[in-house]
Amino acid sequence: MKFLFDLFPLILFFGVFKWGEGHEQAAHGIVQQYLGGLMTGGSVTAAVSPVILATVVGIIATALQIGYLMVQRKKVDGMLWVSAAVITIMGGATIYLHDETFIKWKPTILYWTFAAILLVYQLFKGKNLMKSVLGEAFKLPEEVWPRVCFAWIWFLFALGLLNLLMAFVIFKGNTSAWVNFKVFGATGLFFAFTVAQAFVLSKYLQEEA
Structure with a gap:
């Protein structure tokens, strides 16, 4: 359930984009009527x-996530706050300048921001955030946790580079293909990396048992 909750903005972004792609004139009319005052020109x-329509919905969906958690008196994860800030800034620039370049940069900035946070906490604050997240599930030797952390740092950095490659080189000028990669490709890579790392770490659970 939490998995779907976390993907809520992405799912809505994808659905609205695909609807707008298939109903371009209708999407254009909605954007012109309701968002024209927010855009240059x-x-x-x-x-x-x-x-643009999908970006607006993505921003609203992220705000609704935070609002729901606050109403339920649940903790709003720091990663969600960061995600909300990035999509608001980059999405806002996309809407205001009606330039999709900014929303295409959004995943990369988000991945690199998370990687930077992990790195700063590990090197300068002596706190392993991955241990904080995974510590209850995996009882690992202390010397292993830095490797787990740096594996995520490198993965997030590489995924950010891959997003730029897809957005501005391989799928340059093809926003639909980039959206497909963002929803299915990047999400699939996240899942594959998580499963692979869980498989590697499982040996420590077996040793402990």
Whole structure:
């Protein structure tokens, strides 16, 4: 259930983008009517309307996530606050300048921000955030936790680079293909890396048993 909750903004972003892609004129009309005052020049081309509409929905969905947790008196995870800040800033720039470049940079900035946070806490504060997250599930020797942390740092850094490669080189000018990668490719890589790391760490659980 938490997995779906975490993916809520991404799922809505994808769904609205695909709807807008298939109903470009309708999406253009909605953007012009309700968002024209938020954009430079007050108008936008039909081609960029689907991603702008999806970006607005993504920002709103993230805000709803935070609002729901606060109403339920549950802790809002720091990663969610960071995600909200990044999508608001980069998504806001996409809407205001009606330029999809900014929203395409958003995943990379998010991945690199998380990587930087992990690195700073590990090197300068002496706190392993991955141990804080995974410590209850995996009882590992202390010397292993830094390796787990740096594995995530390198993975997030590489994923950020891959997003830029997909957005501005391989799928340059093809926003639909980039959205597909963002939703399925990047999410799939996250899942594969998590499973692979769990498999590697499972040997420590077996040794402990």
